[in-house]
Amino acid sequence: MIINVQGLKKSYKKQLVLKNITFQVEEPQIIALIGPNGSGKTTMMNCLMNLLPFQEGEITILGKKNTDPSLFYEVSYLQDNRVLYGDLTGADHLNFICHAQKLPARKAKEIAAYVGMDKYAKKRVRSYSLGMKQHLLLAMAILNEPKLILLDEPINGLDPTSAIHMRHILMDLHAKGSTIIISSHNLEEIDKMTNTIYFMKDGEILEESLEKLNIAHYSIYVSNSERARDIFTTNKLPVTMEADHFIFSEADLALQQVIDTLNENDVKIRHIENKKIGAEKRYMELFESELRK
Template identity: 55%
Template sequence: MIIHVDNVKKKYKKEWVLKGINMKVEEPNIIALVGPNGSGKTTLLNCMTNILKLDEGSITLLDQPHTDTSIFKEVSYLQDNRILYGHLTAYDHLKFICDVQKIPYKKIKEVTDRVGMSSYVKRRVQNFSLGMKQHLLLAMAIINQPKILLMDEPLNGLDPTSAINMREILLQLYEEGTTIFVSSHNLDEIDRLTHNIHFMKDGALLKESLKDMDSVTYSIKTNDDDQANLLLKENAFDVQLQKNRGITFSERDVSLQHVMKLLHDHDFTIISVDNKVEGAEKRYRELFEEGSV
């Protein structure tokens, strides 16, 4: 079992913030945690990493109690930038993690290149923009190549290009076998990351998946989108050519596998394939807008 949260309850003074949270993750996945401020998202993440003590229930990560500090060689938690030290450089932060976890220093260059912060790794954090701090937090979180990556609002302060890069890195980590548990208010990016969404409201878990709610929309870019679009339409595929997105279609109408095969058989080069599940915002409105049940 990768993650097992069993009837977890947490209260501040006399107010229950978490009211019996249950969750199981049995194989690598990307799970999103969505809810308004005060719903208990950060409290749950802090409980999972033993920053906050549980009042009731239990948590295991990688089949080990979450209180076992040895698991944090394989579990990382990306928190907000208040954990950073302004008088230190980005390199100082990463070097400290390497020293504690006995990671070779060569990993610093690898991870800063991957995140895209090599040009300012020797600068002091007090001179960083919000987006640069988010890059550093990500580098700190993945330098140990974790099996579980917990993330609290990782998209805060990122410009659109950086947000896209963040998404691509997270998808790559997932493909490499990392389970990612991410809290975010950015519903558009969440839709692009995963359909496994946990909605939280007033300390309770309301919804565990949008898998069957909405269809995935695919966008494919090729070496010649105009000709590829014509070929697909000639073969009765229900597709559209959209500016800046390439050829788009819904999985309800068209099989991605069939599209890819036809393009491959006609020697088109696939440059990129993007997918988006149109569902998080719709469900969020149902659950949290005024007047919803």
């Protein structure tokens, strides 16, 4: 078991921020944590990493209580750039981690080159742009090749090229066996890299499979909707009829089967629209009231 969270509750004074959070991660995957600011994403990450106390619940990481000091060598947490020291260089940060993690000094240079910051590793962090700081934070997070990595807004401040490079790095780490939990507002990138999405709303988790979100939904416009309605009713096909078109999911019905059925019955197809739910659309459904505000 990689992560086991049972009945996690966290309050700030009288405000309940995390409400009975329960979930398990049994095998390596990339999990996205999505929700509006203030929904509890960072609080939950801090609780997982034993940086915040909580009122109720139990957390185990890699079969150990999250308070076990030995987890320091097996997990990593990329926080925001406030953890960086402006008077130190990027190399200073990486060398310190090598020393603390008992890693060979050469790892610092290797990881700097791997994430693409070797050209400015010896510059003081106070001179770094936001994107450069994100590169350094990523290098620090993956230096010890952790089994579990938590990343809080790692794509923030990155240009498209750097964002794509980071996505490839994270997917490569996952392919090597790491589990990654990533909090991000970049829903387009989330759709491309994650296996599972945890939407956080009102201090609770709503789990969604990305496979489910990426199932195609078709809208087909036809020349004779009444005729089409009769055909689908007779054949007991799972479609939803609208005024001049009908809708169905690829999970319930193959597109080619629908096309063949219509052609066999001389119903002309005018137009086919292919849509996926995706993280963004699901977010809009869940947080409609927040979006209106």
